[in-house]
Amino acid sequence: MLKIALIGLSSLENIAFREISAGLTSMNLEFFAGFENLRPIADKYNAYIVKSELFLLNSDFFLPRKNQTIVIFNSLSHNCSTPLSIFHNTDQAEIESMLASLENTKSDKEVPTADLSVREKEVLKEVAGGLTNKEIAEKLNISVNTVITHRKNLSGKLGIRSASGLSLYALMNGLI
Amino acid sequence: MLLTKDSRLSEGIFFDSSLIPVIYRFGISLGVGDKSIEELCEEKGLPTSFFLAILNTFINPTYSPEDVENIFDTNILLDYLEKTNDYYSRIQLPNIERHFRLLIERSDGDNNLEHIFSFFNELKQELESSINSDHSQWFPMIRHQVEDTIYVANSSLPEGDYINLLPDGLGNSFGACNNVEEKLNDLASIFVVHLKGEYDKNLCMAVVNAIFTLRKDINQNNRIRNRILLPAVIRLFGLNI
Structure with a gap:
């Protein structure tokens, strides 16, 4: 089942998406007014349909997941090929095609990854960026011991211990 | 057994x-x-x-x-370790690299093989650098000490002062071997657990088998280095590490 989060859309847009997706199998849509409350659990979803303003405000989350994201623009003048984008006057067939492409993206490319917490992913990104444990602690405002604990958990879940191995994993999974 | x-x-x-x-x-x-x-x-x-x-x-x-102390003649041990290093650099690393290149060439799907190959190259360079350090620095130094002669690693140093360089360098040398072992374990995990996309399955099996063989060899060889060579060197140089 493809779980899609619709974020920041108007009621009418939400209804439209629900109707369009009804014709597609194995899709489960959930609606959110904003992104802040969703962020801690956002990785539970396989794909995101998000208003352009929220996409820009939370680009650190959406850009690494660009293959899983549809951005809704209000203006006809934008032209964006990646991430996937739709406009208010886009016809129903095109939207269906885009939703179907999300479905294919999941079935073809998604790899069952370890269930990493939001904090573990943040630590992983910083490790991949070449930061030391001390630097990560300062950046995330946590203690060095907490960073070490997160790194141990990452190694336990992923079976990868070296910093360059963790960087490779982050790269392979769109985290950097 | x-x-x-x-x-x-x-x-x-x-x-x-x-x-x-x-x-x-x-x-x-x-x-x-x-x-x-x-x-x-x-x-x-x-x-x-x-x-x-x-x-x-x-x-x-x-x-x-x-x-x-009685079983391991240091010179014979060094001969053995040199041959082991040669086996890594002349046989095992080129074997993995050859199969890995073929795997990339013959795999058309959307996969991460290029990224994984970069990681392998990093590991390979680290192992080659450690081997160079063994052959150009550490092994000659240990052999000279065994023969009770003075080895001057750097002619600008006063005679005998080279020994002051040993602890850090020695630690780095042994540490490098352990880093390679850690990365080989990571490489094996990446293939077994995290590989995605389409790829030539037979060639992939050949690469993974070669990685597992090298991993086991280095793992066992590091045990010989850490348990036998390191204590022998510490005794030889009278180090207090």
Whole structure:
């Protein structure tokens, strides 16, 4: 089942998406007014349909997941090929095609990854960026011991211990 | 399985075929017949206790040789480690690289093989650098010390001062080997757990098998370095580490 989060859309847009997706199998849509409350659990979803303003405000989350994201623009003048984008006057067939492409993206490319917490992913990104444990602690405002604990958990879940191995994993999974 | 001087070498090889490259390093080829280890060692002029200790270290992950000081002639140990290094740089690394390049070439799907290959290259360079350091610096230095001669690593240093350089450099040298082992474990995990996309399955199996073989060899070899060579060096140089 493809779980899609619709974020920041108007009621009418939400209804439209629900109707369009009804014709597609194995899709489960959930609606959110904003992104802040969703962020801690956002990785539970396989794909995101998000208003352009929220996409820009939370680009650190959406850009690494660009293959899983549809951005809704209000203006006809934008032209964006990646991430996937739709406009208010886009016809129903095109939207269906885009939703179907999300479905294919999941079935073809998604790899069952370890269930990493939001904090573990943040630590992983910083490790991949070449930061030391001390630097990560300062950046995330946590203690060095907490960073070490997160790194141990990452190694336990992923079976990868070296910093360059963790960087490779982050790269392979769109985290950097 | 614990091999003794009366065991047939063929029994050991049937038990664990990873002994094949190890016996090659001692100048023994396949076709060992039913000779005992002691008979083969006499034939080849090898010290039986040393040969047995190396074989048992390889096939038993928890084996720790006793009477290390008497069994291990440092020069013979260094000869063995040099041949091991040569085997890595001339046979195993090029073998993985060749198969890996073919795997990338013959895999059309959307996969991460190029990224993984970069990681392998990083590991390869680290191992080659560690081997160069062994052959150009550490092994000659240890041999000179064994022969009770003064080795001047850097002619600008006063005679004998080179020894002050040992602890950090030695630590880095042994640390580098352990880093390579850690990265090989990571590489194996990445293939087994995290590989995605389409790829040539036969070539992938060849690459993974070669990685597992090198991983096991380096793992066992590091045990020899850490448990036998390092204490011997510490004794030789009278280091207080």
